[in-house]
Amino acid sequence: MLSLMFFVSSVLYTMSKKRLSPPPLLGNSEENISSLDEEEIDPRPFSIFFVSDFQASSYFERFYNSVDLPSEIDFGVILGDFCMDARKEYHTFFISEFNEWGLEFPILLVPGNHDVAATDRDISRENAFTRKDFEETYGSRNFSFTHAGCYFVLIDNVYNDEYITHLKDLLSQRPDGALLTFLFMHIPPSSLTPHVQCRGIYEEEMFYEIIDAYNVDYVMTGDFHSYLESEYNDTVFLITGGGGAKLAGELESSFHHSIVLHIVPEKKQVTEKIFPIAEKSDLPDDFKLFIMGDIYTIFRYHPILFAGIIALHLILLFILDLLIHPQKRKSTRIEVEQATGAAQ
Numbered sequence: 001m002l003s004l005m006f007f008v009s010s011v012l013y014t015m016s017k018k019r020l021s022p023p024p025l026l027g028n029s030e031e032n033i034s035s036l037d038e039e040e041i042d043p044r045p046f047s048i049f050f051v052s053d054f055q056a057s058s059y060f061e062r063f064y065n066s067v068d069l070p071s072e073i074d075f076g077v078i079l080g081d082f083c084m085d086a087r088k089e090y091h092t093f094f095i096s097e098f099n100e101w102g103l104e105f106p107i108l109l110v111p112g113n114h115d116v117a118a119t120d121r122d123i124s125r126e127n128a129f130t131r132k133d134f135e136e137t138y139g140s141r142n143f144s145f146t147h148a149g150c151y152f153v154l155i156d157n158v159y160n161d162e163y164i165t166h167l168k169d170l171l172s173q174r175p176d177g178a179l180l181t182f183l184f185m186h187i188p189p190s191s192l193t194p195h196v197q198c199r200g201i202y203e204e205e206m207f208y209e210i211i212d213a214y215n216v217d218y219v220m221t222g223d224f225h226s227y228l229e230s231e232y233n234d235t236v237f238l239i240t241g242g243g244g245a246k247l248a249g250e251l252e253s254s255f256h257h258s259i260v261l262h263i264v265p266e267k268k269q270v271t272e273k274i275f276p277i278a279e280k281s282d283l284p285d286d287f288k289l290f291i292m293g294d295i296y297t298i299f300r301y302h303p304i305l306f307a308g309i310i311a312l313h314l315i316l317l318f319i320l321d322l323l324i325h326p327q328k329r330k331s332t333r334i335e336v337e338q339a340t341g342a343a344q
Helices: 002-017 030-036 059-066 088-098 131-138 162-172 204-213 283-301 303-324 326-343
Strands: 046-051 073-078 107-109 143-147 150-154 180-184 218-221 227-232 235-240 257-264 269-276
Touching: 002 088, 002 283, 002 303, 030 143, 088 131, 088 283, 143 162, 150 162, 162 204, 235 257, 283 303
Parallel strands: 046 073, 073 107, 150 180, 180 218, 218 235
Antiparallel strands: 046 257, 143 150, 227 235, 257 269
8 A cells, every 4th residue: 555655646746846946047948148257357256066967866956055155156057967867857857956055156057968858869859858848848949148258158068069059150249348268068189198998079179279269268078977177278177077987997087066156357367266075975865866767667657557556556456455345345344144034
């Protein structure tokens, strides 16, 4: 009986969460971008933070609620792979988690390969979370804004070469007088350093030509589950994939972390602070993820299998009742026979 109640309540619980929308400060809505975008160049010190690849782990929530972040943080960026897989139910879990605790500043989202269905195999799934779903749920995948005298560009470079066009177009819109330019994307170029073991990006040579031509100062990426800092000509690359997913290799830089940058535009000064946090399992979140990602998926996309599971539970309950109360069944049958005989 308890297992039957578990299956039914799991479905009802997930259905109640699917009605949730991202909280106002989460995502790339026009309101969030407009709140950060400034028409005039106004250089002033400020801080931002970014994290990547926590893949539905509870790391980010613990980081956000336990670390003493600088008071002057203006916004955060999640550099992709905030979901375990590009399925709608995992985004339901992600949104429900963020609705449980308050955000104090905008947190922007870069699509990762675990967040949007980009391959033919992933897109063919009934519950695939597509790029269109991303835009309808969180807002634009490619955009830019000017803030505190700096220019910020966020692009979707997962398994597509269209990002080259977006990158060139957005960088060409950089206003005169912007003192520093920052680019956020999920996947780094694999040729950047021998230590980077990731899938790489399309049109890498052209990518390098563009960031050179537009004098991009910083490129922030994730995907590689570690921490690396590298340079290409005058551009600094920060690779941070330590948000909570399984770490890559045995490098000294392989640890779970988030990064805060303190930026002083007028001095073109960027100070980096890394916040390491020990890995820790979260059984309640793991349980909720199991309910949404597995139990509800069977109900929603495999109804015959789910009906079979419910029917099997009912049959087992009936058999169990016969085994536990055989005398009751026998007494009931005798009473019926006696009543029938008396009537005749």
